[in-house]
Amino acid sequence: MQITFIGGGNMAAAIIGGLVREGGHQIRVIERTEARCAQLRSEYGVEASTAQPEAFGPDEVVVLAVKPQQLKEVCVELAPRLQGALTVSIAAGVRVAALSRWLGSERIVRVMPNTPAMVGKGISGVYAPPGVSVADAASAADVMRAVGEVVALAEEGGIDDITCVSGSGPAYVFYFMEAMIAAAKQAGFDPMTARKLVVGTFEGAVALAAATDTEVGTLRANVTSKGGTTERAIARFDAEGVREAIVAGAMDCRDRSMEMGETLSRD
Numbered sequence: 665m666q667i668t669f670i671g672g673g674n675m676a677a678a679i680i681g682g683l684v685r686e687g688g689h690q691i692r693v694i695e696r697t698e699a700r701c702a703q704l705r706s707e708y709g710v711e712a713s714t715a716q717p718e719a720f721g722p723d724e725v726v727v728l729a730v731k732p733q734q735l736k737e738v739c740v741e742l743a744p745r746l747q748g749a750l751t752v753s754i755a756a757g758v759r760v761a762a763l764s765r766w767l768g769s770e771r772i773v774r775v776m777p778n779t780p781a782m783v784g785k786g787i788s789g790v791y792a793p794p795g796v797s798v799a800d801a802a803s804a805a806d807v808m809r810a811v812g813e814v815v816a817l818a819e820e821g822g823i824d825d826i827t828c829v830s831g832s833g834p835a836y837v838f839y840f841m842e843a844m845i846a847a848a849k850q851a852g853f854d855p856m857t858a859r860k861l862v863v864g865t866f867e868g869a870v871a872l873a874a875a876t877d878t879e880v881g882t883l884r885a886n887v888t889s890k891g892g893t894t895e896r897a898i899a900r901f902d903a904e905g906v907r908e909a910i911v912a913g914a915m916d917c918r919d920r921s922m923e924m925g926e927t928l929s930r931d
């Protein structure tokens with residue numbers, strides 16, 4: 665597939681990394697600075713330039729991967745060059761109606777990816793509005809399937825929902841890992857060993873959860889011996905409202921996605 669990324673920052677690089685690992689794609693990136701282009705060329709072996717091409721081919725997939733606040737300006741520049749190419753936006757918050765207005769195109773699919781795409785372990789939500797062909801929806805899903813799993817979303821609001829779980833979710837996990845690394849250091853481990861212990865613990869726990877249908881709560885209970893050590897840790901988490909804080913944070917994230925949808929999709 666011929667895929668052009670407009671914006672080659674953190675999320676685009678994660679998808680590009682995954683696509684390059686998979687192989688068989690022609691990838692081009694448009695970035696703002698020559699320095700970033702040079703970095704993308706050397707890290708991923710992709711084509712990169714600071715100027716948008718004069719025109720895109722009808723079979724090309726154009727991935728919008730700039731910050732939501734940068735999107736309108738990018739779309740306005742892109743509109744006369746698109747020539748009907750399929751556009752896939754990975755931006756949080758900005759709605760299809762606004763993208764369609766700015767691009768003068770209805771061939772638009774929204775995707776909410778996540779950064780584990782870099783190692784082929786992404787999970788993405790894909791929303792294709794009514795009117796987008798089955799083939800275009802499949803092309804957008806294929807790009808994301810190359811870097812992980814895909815969940816089809818029936819409504820555009822599903823993008824807000826999935827953002828607060830899998831889109832932003834890796835940051836919640838890294839936050840928890842940071843806290844556990846701090847704990848490991850406090851317990852006396854050097855930084856390298858602390859990181860190794862924590863990453864290994866996450867890797868093992870995730871592999872265990874993925875390998876079974878057993879409820880995650882049961883897996884947790886299996887570690888928690890009555891009157892033992894884990895029970896004491898979980899009691900402190902419960903007393904401090906850790907679980908409630910995580911749920912509330914995720915709901916705030918979803919609210920922010922909806923709020924961005926209101927403000928950034930207005931004009």
Ligand SMILES: NC(=O)C1=CN([C@@H]2O[C@H](COP(=O)(O)OP(=O)(O)OC[C@H]3O[C@@H](n4cnc5c(N)ncnc54)[C@H](OP(=O)(O)O)[C@@H]3O)[C@@H](O)[C@H]2O)C=CC1
Nearest residue numbers: 671672673674675694695696729730731732754755756777
């Ligand atoms: N990071 C994540 O985990 C996820 C991000 N997303 C979405 O992905 C999008 C990108 O996010 P992220 O990668 O984190 O952001 P970044 O800031 O890392 O990447 C955006 C890139 O686009 C460049 N850029 C800005 N304007 C232009 C332009 N006119 N032409 C070409 N390139 C341009 C920026 O350059 P400069 O820095 O010089 O401005 C920057 O390198 C956002 O819309 C976000 O909502 C979705 C899911 C997860």
Ligand SMILES: O=C(O)[C@@H]1CCC=N1
Nearest residue numbers: 755756827831832833
């Ligand atoms: O924080 C953000 O706005 C983006 C969208 C999902 C993950 N990162």
